[in-house]
Amino acid sequence: MESNTKLAGFVITYNREEKILKSTIEKVLSQTIVPGKLLVLDNGSKSNVKKLIEGFNNPVLEYHAMGSNIGPAGAANFGLKTLASQNFEWIYWGDDDDPPLFPDIFEHLIELGNSISKIGAIGSVGGKFDFSKGLLVRYKDEDLKGLLDVDSIGGGQNLLISGTALRETKVFPDAKLFFGFEEFEFLQKLKLKGYRILVSGESMLKHRIFKDRKGIQVKRSYFLKKSHSAIKRDYYSYRNNIYMFLYKFRNWRLVFIFISRALGKMLAGYLKGIPYGNYNFRMMFFSIFDAFRKRMGKTY
DSSP states (O other): OEEEEEEEEEEEESSOOHHHHHHHHHHHHTSSEEEEEEEEEEOSOOTHHHHHHHHHOOTTEEEEEOSSOOHHHHHHHHHHHHHHTTTOSEEEEEETTOOOSSTTHHHHHHHHHTTSSSEEEEESSOBEEETTTTEEEOOOGGGOOSEEEOSBOOTTSOEEEEHHHHHHHOOOOOGGGOSSSHHHHHHHHHHHTTOEEEEEHHHHHHHHHHTTOTTOOOOOOOSOOSSHHHHHHHHHHHHHHHHIIIIISOOHHHHHHHHHHHHHHHHHGGGGOHHHHHHHHHHHHHHHHHHHTTOOSOOO
């Protein structure tokens, strides 16, 4: 196991069950290339996280309490700024319940990333974004070869960011997004600065086989989620997308598309009853209203 001070990382946690967080950290530290520093960024209120980190007795680990729930966007902003300022070449953006599936993922991605100039980030799984329809496009299984240009690498997909790109561009995730599409917004800003966002086709195929997702057809549903928590997630997703394409990327077509979908969800929610419909209507209405008036951060 090789320790590499040119690699660092952070794991964002929020009131996660202790054994799950512990397992995630252990798997990150069991990579064939181990981060020279791994920040644990705690958005939660459970005091046992700090004790858990101290229990590892590992100088690589560094605990940081965020003080309140600033969301994955706020924590990632803190983590990337902190580690970029310490001159690490690659920075791992990790989630507390989604560790690397294979022990050599970092080594594989870093080897590929170091062979490419003007690279902003590399990961194991990602997709293109259809800017005419506002949808992520899944690569076909047969296309998963070599290095693939993508627009999105989400949480839990072994996102490694170039420290050089961060220091040169001063581009970081927008902490005001709180939750939802924070990786996409950040990666698009890197692309606009001329940096490539890549995934390993070999790694993506390996992940699909492991999760039994090879050959599947993606089915999209824009409404009728079951739980109130799912509606809240939709609120942040729609708010952030409308805000991003309105104020950051100036794409009125996509603003119209996301508003149209939100309006459709407002009406469709009543198919599940009046109480559900009223709550869904209110949240979808405010996803539009809050985006236009720039009411960002944690709102619900």
